[in-house]
Amino acid sequence: MNNFEPQIIAFCCFYCAYSAADLAGSMRLQYPANIRIIEMPCSGKTDERVLLEAFEQGADGVYVLGCLEGDCHFLKGNYRAKRRVNKIKKILDEIGIGGERLEMYNLSAAMGPRFAEIAREFTERIRKLGPSPVKANNCLPGAAARLENT
Amino acid sequence: MIIAESKPLAEIAALIKNARKILLVGCGGCVSVCLAGGEKETGILASELRMLRQVEGNPLETIEVTLTRQCDPEYVEMLANHLTEDIDCIVSLACGVGVQFLAERYQKWVVPALNTKFAGGTVEHGVWEERCGLCGECILYKTGGICPIIRCSKSILNGPCGGSQNGKCEINPDTPCAWQLIYDRLQALDKLDLLLELEPLKDWSQSRDGGPRKVVREDVKLD
Known part of the structure; x- marks a missing residue:
């Protein structure tokens, strides 16, 4: 467990967090390499199914980064993302994975240091929680077939 | 349209607790529009159930199919290609009509994943009200x-x-x-x-009097 390095997916809004990540890089700020960034056109693109899929595919933690409240480029995307994240947190609690493995944060494109801080803070949280129970049981759903209606 | 909402996850999980492989069947009709049982919701439920069972150490295999409608035999028939021997149970994300159509057609245990609520419409995104x-x-x-x-x-x-x-x-x-x-x-x-x-007093004989109702249109029957 001491060597546990969590795999964390960060869904980042293009207009804030993705730019903040760029800024963090330009500022040469250090943050954990556990974070895998996925760019989104807006945090409002957050899809419940995709969040669940991230956990099913082995993520130990997932967070969504959206613009500061009231500053969404598309007006309400970050509020909608927050509601979906809250719903999935409850589902994760029900499943036994734990809602604390999913979080929503708000920041602006100018907040490079905050981006790095969130990455450190969340990585530390997941490190303390340990590997996702889905992964711990070592039975990832290789056989799950998804058939389209023809 | 028929408005339905998902049963609690724990209830669905209990209904399929003995199954190892299930077929989740979504419906592209009313329940797709009211965001309860369409293709996306079928995927979400499948993912939830798989992870729930993984956490319990009792893996579940799922197959997902979304039919255009579950209340028409020609679409229900399309499920035959997906229904293999090893499927223990069908989970229908349709209204009560769809669940019954699947149960009538196939010799498999069919369980509902939704509670069918009423005939209504969308008054705003995420809000549905009874109207009929x-x-x-x-x-x-x-x-x-x-x-x-x-x-x-x-x-x-x-x-x-x-x-x-x-x-x-x-x-x-x-x-x-x-x-x-x-x-x-x-x-x-x-x-x-x-x-x-x-x-005057309403003639309720057109409602639930005389058991289940039926509409027959001779002009559109095929034989």
Whole structure:
């Protein structure tokens, strides 16, 4: 467990967090390499199914980064993302994975240091929680077939 | 459309607790529109169930299929290609009609993943309201397009009753009095005289009298 390095997916809004990540890089700020960034056109693109899929595919933690409240480029995307994240947190609690493995944060494109801080803070949280129970049981759903209606 | 909502995850999980492989069947009709049982919701439920069972150390295999509709035999028939011997159970994300159509057609245990609620419509994104009581004999032409059968808590035909307070129903301050709505609407349309006609007792034989109802159209039957 001491060597546990969590795999964390960060869904980042293009207009804030993705730019903040760029800024963090330009500022040469250090943050954990556990974070895998996925760019989104807006945090409002957050899809419940995709969040669940991230956990099913082995993520130990997932967070969504959206613009500061009231500053969404598309007006309400970050509020909608927050509601979906809250719903999935409850589902994760029900499943036994734990809602604390999913979080929503708000920041602006100018907040490079905050981006790095969130990455450190969340990585530390997941490190303390340990590997996702889905992964711990070592039975990832290789056989799950998804058939389209023809 | 038929409005439905998902059963709690724990309830669905209990219904399939002995199954190792399940077929989740979504419906592209009403329940897709009310975001309860379409292709996306089928995927979400499948993912939830798989992870739940993984955490329990009892893996579940799932197959997902979304039919155009589950209330028409020609679409239900399309499920035959996906239904293998090793599938222990079918989980239907349709309304109660779809669940029954699947159960009638296939010799498999079928469980519902939704609770079918009512016939209604979308009043805003994420909010659905009941609008039709399916009484079998429409009287909306007498009431300005507002149904007293389902929107009046007492289903009275000559309202309002004494429980109408400031335009709201006594059962809940958020529930508008259907007869107040009817009055306001007829007033706006200058048709208040319609209310002078006493509505006689309703013939409920068109509703649930005589068991399940059936509509037969000889002109469109194929044989």
